[in-house]
Every structure is written in structure tokens, then in C-alpha cells.
Amino acid sequence: MSRQTRTPDITLFFLGASRAIRIAWLLEELNLPYRLVSSARAANGLAPEEFKAQIPTRLGKSPVIRDGDLVVQESAAIAEYLCETYDPRGRLLPHERKARAKAREWMAAAEGTFMIHALAILYARWRFPKSANASKYLREMEKGLAANVQNDLNWLEAELADGREYLVSRDDDGEGEDDGVSAADILMGFSIEFIFARRLGTDGADWPNVRRWLRGITHREAYIRAVERTGYSL
Template sequence: MSDHTPTPDITLFFLGASRAIRIAWLLEELNLPYHLVSSPRASNGLAPDEFKSQIPTRMAKSPVIRDGDLVVQESAAIVEYLCETYDLQGRLLPPPQERQARAKVREWVAAAEGTFMLHALAILYARWRLPKAASTYLAEMEQGLAPNVHNDLNWLESELADGRRYLVRRGGDEGDTRGVVAHHDSDSISAADIMMGFSVDFIFARDLGAQGGAAHDWPNVRRWLHGIKQREAYTRAVKKTGYTL
């Protein structure tokens, strides 16, 4: 930590097989120390009551962080808070002078939940909640919802078509005479990859709208996803938390 960076006192409330892996991964990328309060899911797939009772929010959902006396919930809000507070070199969230890259990162951070997970969860909730009497309509319902997910993945596929390893190119803004910040590669990881990585992994793992998703479908997306999951920070986060999907 530099003299200008606050000293972290971070606790991460981590539910197994959840979005919380994003936060553990981001903390590892920033080399921030943190205390882990974790739990596997109960047999019904939900968070156990004992674990929920420890989470200091009304919703008692994971992920949540507590940093000193500050509590932050919701994945995107946590990511932005941690980047703005501790990523003072702009590794994961580009600084304001990198206008295009910063806007693009924030676009993907928003899309991870507001587009990709929104469309995928519609299918998952239909599987969970459709009355048995209507179960014969499930396949037709999924077929009707799947094009939304296909469109999302097609968008991501096109963005990655130039072979980049990570979602957002850095630097090169008009008026930014520095170009890429000196300590960054133009093709480097950002909060966009961390937020989007879980969403896409979840879609493929649960086959949510990606039916028939053979290896040749969305090859750039699959290449990108495989690559980001090889990062040391990601593997450390998985090992520390016991995460599986």
C-alpha cells in the first residue's frame, strides 16, 4: 500500500457457487488482504440461515463487504468501491483521462448483471418456479427466451473478434497525451472481465439459453473465458474460497 492508499479492513461475506467469486477475484488482483466469512449452500440451494444472520444488510445476500465501518452490497457497487478506493493506479478501472476505456469498462460492468444475467436468470427462474401443471411448456418457454441470451453472446463474440485477451483496450483517447498509462499493457485485465467472467461462465455452466452450445459456438467468448480463468489471482480466489460453479 502506498502512503496515499487507505489501509483496508475488509471482510467478504461469501456464499458458495455465487457472484461473490467476482469480489474475491478482484481483491486478489489488487493484492488486498481480506477476512473471509464463507458458507456452502444448503441442500435446497439457498444460503443457510446461520450464514445469512452474519451478513450486515437487510437483504442478507452475498456478496457483501464490510470495510471498517462501511458496508457495501451488490457486485457492481462493490467493484466500483474497491477500485475507486484502492486501485489508485487505475489497473482495473481506468482513470478519468482514459475516457473511452473507462466508459467501456463501466458499460461491461453494467451489462454483466443488467443484460447477461437478467436474460439468463429468466430461464433459470422458469425452471425453478414453473408450476408442475405447466411443465410441458418449459421447453417452449426456454426456446422463446433463448434468443435474448444468444444476442448477448453474439455481442460479446463480436467484441472479441480481434483476438484480444481482455474485454477493454486501454489508452489512445484523443486528448490523453499519455496514451496508455505507462504501467499498463493496452490489452490488460479490467473490472469488465471480472464482472463479465462470472456471468458468461454461469450461462455456459447452467446451459441458460446456450442450448446446443457446442465448442464451435462463440469461439472467441470461450477463448476469452478460458484465458481469464487461468490468471493467478483467479486461481488464488478459487482456492481460498473453495468456489465451484
């Protein structure tokens, strides 16, 4: 069945305060109907076991979608599947070669660069012994790990220095909508929001262009609808 004629039968498995907001947001941008199976985090900050048991994957992680008889996990893979199946105009994943390559670059960087560097700091905080002496070493470790996060944010800051509202330029793309939002903004948006909210390597510096871009994309109607429907909050 072609992407133009396929009828969506989508269920989104959504854990609160997680990457799953990316997929709810993308579904709202595409105006796709979906069922929501959601859960708040348990008192320990993890996914409740009864929620994980409902997710039709071996890992039991969120986000996951089920579309008919197909199950897809991992944010970028879900985003690409939804765009390729239900976005024939290429609004969120452009058709034009350069714009599509750039969108995929940012989608990969959202996890493979930005989040992996930030999570190193978060995991150190979680696992380091809780003592005054250990805290001194943790601060030194965070300082060293912060360099990667700040380099990443400096890259994004420079890319946005021209004042653009969205990450991917559509100058050469005549097929998509003209507002410019893409799956790259959606995937990267969570990563940056998470880094800022948890102050993961950000102390002592600021990135005004990044903050301007983040404010803009999180004021989109589709993002607001996704937050209201899912109850998402960091």
C-alpha cells in the first residue's frame, strides 16, 4: 500500500518526561490520529514494570509505536518511518537532496552526539558515591565531560547565528511546506531542552541563538497539543 493511501492505525507507548514527546509532537505536526498508552515514571524515576510489560518490544523502552502489525522503536527510526509513510509532501523530511541530508544529520546528532555527551554527566551523577569527598571528584569529572557538551552547543549556536527559525534551510526545496519545521527540529528539540533543564555541562556559558530557536519551536501549536495530550513535563 502506498504512503498516500495507507490508513494509520497508530499506538504510541509514551513514558512521561522522556524522548517520547518527540513522537507525539511529530504525530501532531502531521495531524495523524493515534492512540496513547502512557505512564508517569515510578518513584525511582524509572518506567513502572506494568507499563513496560505493555510495550511490544524486548527492551520495553519508550517511545515505541505500533502501526497495524508493524512495531518500530528508537526515536529517529520512528520519525523516519512516519515521515516516509504519511508525509508524501516531504514537509518534515524534505525530498530535496541537500535538505534531506542535513535533516538526517541533525536527527542522528540529537542522540549520537548531543545526548550521548550529556548523558555521560547524568549517569556520573547517578552512580557516583554520595559523600563529601566523592563530590569533589564528581565536580572535576563533570568539568571534563562538559567540554563535549559545550562543543556540541557551540556548533548548534553557530549554525543558528544567521537568525533562522528552523534547523534545515528549504531554499532549494520546492516540494515541502514553506514554514521550514522538520523532523530535525523535533528530535533535536528534546535533546536541547533536556540538556538545559538538567544543566548538563552548561554552567559558565550561554547560547542565545539556541535558546531563541528552542523557544520558537516549543511555541508551535503542534508541540503545545502534544504536551497537553500527553501531560509531558521535564
